[in-house]
Amino acid sequence: MTTATELLQRLGGRPVGVVGLGLIGGSLGLDLRQLGVAVHGWAHRPATAERALARGLVDQASVHPQVLQDCPLVLLALPLDQLVSPSLQLLQGLPPEALVMDMGSVKRPVLLALQDRLPRFVACHPMAGTASAGVEAGVAGLFAGRPWVLTPTGQEDPEDLALARSLGEALEAVVLECDAASHDRAVALISHMPVLVSAALLSTATAAESSALAQALASSGFADTTRIGGGNPQLGTLMARCNREGVLRALEDYQRQLEQLRCLVSSDNWEGLEQHLRSAQAARPGFL
Amino acid sequence: MTTATELLQRLGGRPVGVVGLGLIGGSLGLDLRQLGVAVHGWAHRPATAERALARGLVDQASVHPQVLQDCPLVLLALPLDQLVSPSLQLLQGLPPEALVMDMGSVKRPVLLALQDRLPRFVACHPMAGTASAGVEAGVAGLFAGRPWVLTPTGQEDPEDLALARSLGEALEAVVLECDAASHDRAVALISHMPVLVSAALLSTATAAESSALAQALASSGFADTTRIGGGNPQLGTLMARCNREGVLRALEDYQRQLEQLRCLVSSDNWEGLEQHLRSAQAARPGFL
Numbered sequence: 197m198t199t200a201t202e203l204l205q206r207l208g209g210r211p212v213g214v215v216g217l218g219l220i221g222g223s224l225g226l227d228l229r230q231l232g233v234a235v236h237g238w239a240h241r242p243a244t245a246e247r248a249l250a251r252g253l254v255d256q257a258s259v260h261p262q263v264l265q266d267c268p269l270v271l272l273a274l275p276l277d278q279l280v281s282p283s284l285q286l287l288q289g290l291p292p293e294a295l296v297m298d299m300g301s302v303k304r305p306v307l308l309a310l311q312d313r314l315p316r317f318v319a320c321h322p323m324a325g326t327a328s329a330g331v332e333a334g335v336a337g338l339f340a341g342r343p344w345v346l347t348p349t350g351q352e353d354p355e356d357l358a359l360a361r362s363l364g365e366a367l368e369a370v371v372l373e374c375d376a377a378s379h380d381r382a383v384a385l386i387s388h389m390p391v392l393v394s395a396a397l398l399s400t401a402t403a404a405e406s407s408a409l410a411q412a413l414a415s416s417g418f419a420d421t422t423r424i425g426g427g428n429p430q431l432g433t434l435m436a437r438c439n440r441e442g443v444l445r446a447l448e449d450y451q452r453q454l455e456q457l458r459c460l461v462s463s464d465n466w467e468g469l470e471q472h473l474r475s476a477q478a479a480r481p482g483f484l
Numbered sequence: 485m486t487t488a489t490e491l492l493q494r495l496g497g498r499p500v501g502v503v504g505l506g507l508i509g510g511s512l513g514l515d516l517r518q519l520g521v522a523v524h525g526w527a528h529r530p531a532t533a534e535r536a537l538a539r540g541l542v543d544q545a546s547v548h549p550q551v552l553q554d555c556p557l558v559l560l561a562l563p564l565d566q567l568v569s570p571s572l573q574l575l576q577g578l579p580p581e582a583l584v585m586d587m588g589s590v591k592r593p594v595l596l597a598l599q600d601r602l603p604r605f606v607a608c609h610p611m612a613g614t615a616s617a618g619v620e621a622g623v624a625g626l627f628a629g630r631p632w633v634l635t636p637t638g639q640e641d642p643e644d645l646a647l648a649r650s651l652g653e654a655l656e657a658v659v660l661e662c663d664a665a666s667h668d669r670a671v672a673l674i675s676h677m678p679v680l681v682s683a684a685l686l687s688t689a690t691a692a693e694s695s696a697l698a699q700a701l702a703s704s705g706f707a708d709t710t711r712i713g714g715g716n717p718q719l720g721t722l723m724a725r726c727n728r729e730g731v732l733r734a735l736e737d738y739q740r741q742l743e744q745l746r747c748l749v750s751s752d753n754w755e756g757l758e759q760h761l762r763s764a765q766a767a768r769p770g771f772l
Contacts (some may be wrong), residue, residue, distance in 0.1 A: 323701055343701050343756035382697040385689045386706045393685055394709055395764035396741040401673045402767040409670040413611055414630050414771040418674045420708040421682055426768030429761035436749050449744050453684040458735050461724050476683040479690040480714030483702040
């Protein structure tokens with residue numbers, strides 16, 4: 197049985213609901229429709245619903261939650277703040293018998309906000325993205341080969357977890373499971389804290405006396421190192437806010453490592469510095 | 485008059501000497517020969533000289549400095565430590581009547597080491613490179629569109645400076661001039677210090693409890709931010725050693741910026757954080 201067939205069977209031939217039709221929601225819609233699953237989208241604005249239909253992201257779209265009523269599975273592809281502080285309108289609009297999954301990039305606060313308010317809930321983080329946002333951003337194949345992280349609490353029905361896995365597999369993602377706290381610490385390390393590390397580099401180079409010359413001389417190395425620090429400010433802030441503990445812990449660890457490097461330079465310990473850089477070089481392939 | 489014609493005239497039709505036939509020396513050889521300038525290479529090892537000839541990097545190559553004797557211009561494309569602590573063999577092998585230019589990435593220590601020991605010297609930093617090294621690394625067109633930084637001290641003969649500029653222009657580089665101290669501070673900011681910032685990110689993610697999960701979840705953002713930190717450890721150390729003051733100053737400025745960001749997070753100042761990230765985002769295009 198293919199992964200698509202298994203998903204279709206688990207859905208009983210019924211549509212999947214998607215709330216939010218931006219990069220993640222739109223990409224989910226495109227891939228699911230390609231697999232033969234009908235997609236019903238609940239959008240905030242009429243123009244988004246219209247455009248999602250025109251782009252073929254969904255089979256049906258509406259600003260009214262009734263569009264979700266036949267869906268056995270509803271995916272919340274909303275900005276993190278709307279997951280962490282869900283509106284009453286959102287909570288009341290979700291069909292009570294459906295399995296609800298969120299697609300947020302921080303898991304503990306989302307579980308705290310949603311787990312007890314929804315009868316059936318599985319927390320999920322598809323680690324995929326592009327720099328785009330909005331109803332034009334969705335692309336086919338966004339999740340293929342990328343981690344699809346489920347963070348079950350142990351309270352889920354095994355059939356619900358199986359459906360959540362089945363969805364990731366049908367999208368050709370790499371399905372992983374871990375607890376929410378470990379997930380949040382790990383993404384703080386490799387995603388949320390590095391945004392601050394990278395942004396501080398831009399602030400330093402901008403504030404420096406030799407900034408004009410630095411701008412003329414900067415090359416691809418500086419461009420790469422500052423890419424994530426020069427990204428969407430709202431998104432970076434939202435990550436830090438929703439993963440505050442993980443970010444602070446990772447940042448303090450980072451500051452210690454950097455201070456060690458500074459001490460190696462200031463004490464002219466060139467062998468020690470080369471050894472540290474050698475370890476960093478050796479570690480990097482593990483993260484690629 | 486084309487830039488190539490001007491260079492040929494300034495050279496009086498005589499060959500250019502290149503000392504060191506790695507990435508920079510080999511690339512200089514390829515471009516100069518393409519312009520119709522003969523290139524004579526002085527290599528450390530016979531195998532390098534042979535291979536440089538076979539690859540067409542040079543017209544003549546030898547392990548003996550006599551190969552440079554007819555050259556009115558000699559380019560030192562050597563590792564930084566050999567420029568900062570030049571061997572007697574190097575100093576005695578250079579033809580005393582030639583203009584000598586170095587291609588090192590730090591300028592103050594090179595000037596201190598070479599300016600008073602060579603009758604005619606111009607310090608130069610072509611800001612171009614690839615991840616490759618050695619006699620196989622040289623490529624055509626490496627310098628085109630990239631900064632070609634001259635750091636004159638005021639003691640140079642104007643004709644020598646004009647030849648140094650003419651060379652950069654013939655290679656289609658962007659010729660810039662500044663003082664050596666400003667150059668070294670600027671490259672510390674955008675190149676040498678960021679290596680440490682990037683390496684510390686790898687050390688932090690490797691040392692963390694959640695490192696295995698972080699490795700599984702790391703994506704292109706982490707890959708970009710750690711690219712230069714995972715580069716050649718000898719090179720990173722050499723930069724920090726030869727530009728110690730600039731690197732320490734840039735690193736301390738950086739640590740202050742990062743601590744400001746940490747304080748914004750730990751005091752839940754989300755407006756302040758978003759404002760900081762917005763400034764970083766606005767600053768980045770200036771460095772691209």
